[in-house]
Amino acid sequence: MGHDSIPHQNAESPISDIAYLARSEHRVPTLVALTERPRSRSELCELAGVSSSTIRRTLDEFEDRVWIRKDGYQYTATRLGEAIASAMQDLIEQVETERKLRDVWHWLPEEVSDFPIETWDAMSITVAEPDSPYRPIDRFESLLKETNDLRLVRPEIALMEPCFEVLVQLIDEGVDVVLVARPESHTYFLSTYPERSVEMMQQDNFTVLEHDSLPPCGTGxxxxxxxxxxxxQDSGTVHVLIDTDVAAIREWAQSVCDTYASEAQPVEPP
Known part of the structure; x- marks a missing residue:
């Protein structure tokens, strides 16, 4: 592979290059666009939503850093530019995930926070907002509707009651369901929905267990x-729902479900 014959201007430090890219919203998307295919200056103006003079200065800076080269009236990324664009995309994605996690970090089980950083990107994080307090419950219900096998440790009332009809339907359809809950939760559902609860508990595919020392977070x-x-902690409302198909986290969740199920006691229908 030949080297790009573009004059090279040394930046003061790697941080200065990162700062240069981060100072304007259009710079990283412009560099990424040039890794996809050659583009003209006018096309880049339209894509980035900036003026011709701004895109010209940006392209000059990119050329000085050997991130792009000019080919006729078009520009394309060099291998160096491709490397920088890829690294910046990864960094932005990681920061986006971190921004979601920073406000809920203290909620997470210690074992989950210890997982490798690479697993974070695969987490779907749904947070209750003042104007959308039921977002985590809606997300859970959407997952519940698609499942063919359900295991839950600490299914709190605030999470399960809005999804009660979906749970009934799953059990009627023969889906295997195992719930390990606090005694207070069973008491609530048996008193609030006595007939439906007893009917569910009589089904062979529905196992209800109780445990009086469950972890603070629900795991399923x-x-x-x-x-x-x-x-x-005080109200029991659902603040965050995190779901993922990462194998390591799924294996951890499986071990949590198995451990508490083995320690729990069966609840007999009245």
Whole structure:
């Protein structure tokens, strides 16, 4: 592979190059666009939503750094430019994930926070917002509707009651369901929905267990996805739902479900 014959201007430091790219919203997308195929200056203006003079200065800076080369009236990324564009995309994605996690980090089980950083990108993080307090529950319900096998440790009332009809339907359809809950949860559902609860508990594919010392977060397996539900300590409302198909987290969730199920006691229908 030949070298690109473009004059090279040394930057002061790697941080200065990163800072240069980060200072304007259009720079990384422009460089990424040039890794996809050659583009003209006018095309880049339209794509980036900036003026011709701005894109000209940007391209000059890119050329000085040997990130792009000019081919006729078009520009294309060099191998160096491709490397920088890829690294910046990875960094942006990682920061986007971190921004989602930073406000919920203290909610997570310690074992999950210890998983490699690479697993974070594969997490779907649904947070309750003031204007959308039911977002985590809606996400859980959407997963519940598609599952053919369900294992849940600490299914709190705030999570399960809005999904009660979906759970009933799953059991009627023969889906295997195992719930390991606090005694208070069983008492609530048996008193609030006595007939439906007893009918469900009489089904062979529905196993109800109780445990009086469960972890603060809920942990579940819905087919190939692991789900972690984080609750407000005082109110029990669902603050965050995290779900993922990462094998390592699913294996951890499986071990949590197996451990607490083996320690729990069966609940007999009244």
């Amino acid at each position: 397996l819905l087919d190939e996805r692991a789900a972690i539900s984080c609750y407000e």
